Amino acid sequence: xxxxxxxxxxxxxxxxxxxxxxxxxxxxxxxxxxxxxxxxxxxxxxxxxxxxxxxxxxxxxxxxxxxxxxxxxxxxxxxxxxxxxxxxxxxxxxxxxxxxxxxxxxxxxxxxxxxxxxxxxxxxxxxxxxxxxxxxxxxxxxxxxxxxxxxxxxxxxxxxxxxxxxxxxxxxxxxxxxxxxxxxxxxxxxxxxxxxxxxxxxxxxxxxxxxxxxxxxxxxxxxxxxxxxxxxxxxxxxxxxxxxxxxxxxxxxxxxxxxxxxxxxxxxxxxxxxxxxxxxx
Numbered sequence: 001x002x003x004x005x006x007x008x009x010x011x012x013x014x015x016x017x018x019x020x021x022x023x024x025x026x027x028x029x030x031x032x033x034x035x036x037x038x039x040x041x042x043x044x045x046x047x048x049x050x051x052x053x054x055x056x057x058x059x060x061x062x063x064x065x066x067x068x069x070x071x072x073x074x075x076x077x078x079x080x081x082x083x084x085x086x087x088x089x090x091x092x093x094x095x096x097x098x099x100x101x102x103x104x105x106x107x108x109x110x111x112x113x114x115x116x117x118x119x120x121x122x123x124x125x126x127x128x129x130x131x132x133x134x135x136x137x138x139x140x141x142x143x144x145x146x147x148x149x150x151x152x153x154x155x156x157x158x159x160x161x162x163x164x165x166x167x168x169x170x171x172x173x174x175x176x177x178x179x180x181x182x183x184x185x186x187x188x189x190x191x192x193x194x195x196x197x198x199x200x201x202x203x204x205x206x207x208x209x210x211x212x213x214x215x216x217x218x219x220x221x222x223x224x225x226x227x228x229x230x231x232x233x234x235x236x237x238x239x240x241x242x243x244x245x246x247x248x249x250x251x252x253x254x255x256x257x258x259x260x261x262x263x264x265x266x267x268x269x270x271x272x273x274x275x276x277x278x279x280x281x
Contacts, residue, residue: 010080017077032073036099039066067103074100156227160195163224167191167217174210195221 006014019025039062045051046059074096081087088097146153168188175181180203181190190203194217205214263270 006080006082013076014080014082017073017080035066035069039063039070042066064103067100070096071100153228156224160224163220164188164191164195167195167213167220170213171205171210174207174213175205179206179210180204191217194218195224197221197225 015022016024016028042059042062046056046063052059077087077093077096078084087093165188168184168191171190172181172184172187175187177183181187186203193200194214197218199218205211
């Protein structure tokens with residue numbers, strides 16, 4: 001998409017609001033994050049009965065003040081954006097919209113007011129401020145591993161669901177409604193919290209056979225925890241091994257370069273000769 005022509009004022013504000021290369025841009029983002037954290041604290045405090053009773057009116061005025069501030073900031077971002085459509089439908093653009101939308105929805109639907117806590121997602125901008133782009137690259141690698149191993153994980157969860165249903169049916173037959181297992185869905189719920197080793201304790205077996213099934217379910221739960229971890233770790237190792245090539249640098253003799261690398265990542269020397277390129281092709 002072609003970028004929109006900006007006025008000098010829009011270009012100046014763009015460097016401050018969207019950029020972090022200037023001191024003013026860094027300060028803007030840091031102040032914005034600080035305001036977001038305060039507004040989230042206001043929302044959390046207002047949810048507590050004693051604080052709401054004593055300071056409810058003040059917290060409500062503060063919340064609307066933050067909402068108007070973030071609304072102005074959102075409209076300003078749209079006005080100065082080089083590509084308005086790209087910003088509006090980007091991840092940050094949608095988060096910025098969701099950060100203010102619940103306040104206006106709460107006027108018509110008061111039950112939606114707690115959704116303002118989603119404003120905390122805007123703190124993700126701290127990754128830009130602190131220049132932690134490397135972490136985002138690692139996150140992309142993890143996402144790629146999840147995509148490549150989703151079939152194995154799906155099969156694993158299918159097996160887990162089957163095991164949970166079997167344990168739920170067994171405990172329902174052994175315990176029955178007299179001991180709190182009123183139906184199979186309740187029994188499956190018990191099996192979920194038992195296999196996952198959470199154990200809320202609101203429904204517990206009483207008979208010896210039921211306790212034996214419960215112990216077996218907990219042991220199975222501990223056993224299956226390591227399975228998705230092993231799948232995920234194996235895929236990460238495989239991805240990293242295939243990503244690197246054992247090609248040694250002729251200058252510093254160090255390996256571990258990208259498959260399509262032409263220059264050494266350690267000393268900058270040229271890696272391949274013409275004969276090497278002809279051989280690989």
